[in-house]
Amino acid sequence: EAGVAQSPRYKIIEKRQSVAFWCNPISGHATLYWYQQILGQGPKLLIQFQNNGVVDDSQLPKDRFSAERLKGVDSTLKIQPAKLEDSAVYLCASSLLQGGGTDTQYFGPGTRLTVL
Amino acid sequence: KNQVEQSPQSLIILEGKNCTLQCNYTVSPFSNLRWYKQDTGRGPVSLTIMTFSENTKSNGRYTATLDADTKQSSLHITASQLSDSASYICVVTSGGYNKLIFGAGTRLAVHP
Numbered sequence: 001e002a003g004v005a006q007s008p009r010y011k012i013i014e015k016r017q018s019v020a021f022w023c024n025p026i027s028g029h030a031t032l033y034w035y036q037q038i039l040g041q042g043p044k045l046l047i048q049f050q051n052n053g054v055v056d057d058s059q060l061p062k063d064r065f066s067a068e069r070l071k072g073v074d075s076t077l078k079i080q081p082a083k084l085e086d087s088a089v090y091l092c093a094s095s096l097l098q099g100g101g102t103d104t105q106y107f108g109p110g111t112r113l114t115v116l
Numbered sequence: 117k118n119q120v121e122q123s124p125q126s127l128i129i130l131e132g133k134n135c136t137l138q139c140n141y142t143v144s145p146f147s148n149l150r151w152y153k154q155d156t157g158r159g160p161v162s163l164t165i166m167t168f169s170e171n172t173k174s175n176g177r178y179t180a181t182l183d184a185d186t187k188q189s190s191l192h193i194t195a196s197q198l199s200d201s202a203s204y205i206c207v208v209t210s211g212g213y214n215k216l217i218f219g220a221g222t223r224l225a226v227h228p
């Protein structure tokens with residue numbers, strides 16, 4: 001079974017530039033998550049999709065971050081414009097069910113973003 | 117405020133030794149508690165999941181315990197191997213929409 005795919009793996013940009021990350025979840029998984037993980041910290045949920053609808057985006061900085069999940073499958077996360085404090089690893093995860101219980105999240109390898 | 121706190125922040129042990137990592141949480145409503153292993157440069161991988169009624173769960177050399185009364189969990193690693201070097205993250209799930217609250221993790225280094 002293929003895992004969660006993310007690209008690119010690494011990205012270096014200057015502040016005020018724009019950047020986009022792509023995620024392809026495990027086939028058939030209804031729920032998709034984007035996390036931000038700053039060095040030395042645990043992941044922080046940015047946005048959670050259930051199929052192509054947003055379940056939770058309470059911690060997404062909506063003035064600069066946006067995300068969409070096309071046709072309930074792939075997803076893109078965009079930052080425009082980037083700030084120095086956005087330097088982090090952006091993790092995508094997916095799960096089979098629609099929340100609750102002991103549903104396991106499967107994580108992708110992440111995209112390491114460096115903002116100079 | 118929902119929080120998950122882990123200790124120690126980092127730990128160094130010798131290969132073959134045992135160790136125990138701690139997790140305290142203040143999360144409500146509680147759904148389940150998970151331990152993840154995160155290798156450097158990789159995404160987290162689930163080790164164990166425990167619900168309210170479970171107080172121990174094993175996965176090979178990893179054994180997790182849960183005390184729902186004191187809101188504490190531990191992860192015990194037996195006969196450590198070099199490949200156990202990683203960050204171990206405690207995650208508590210709250211509510212009906214699988215909202216995960218992550219701890220900061222314990223960084224474990226196993227030396228030969």
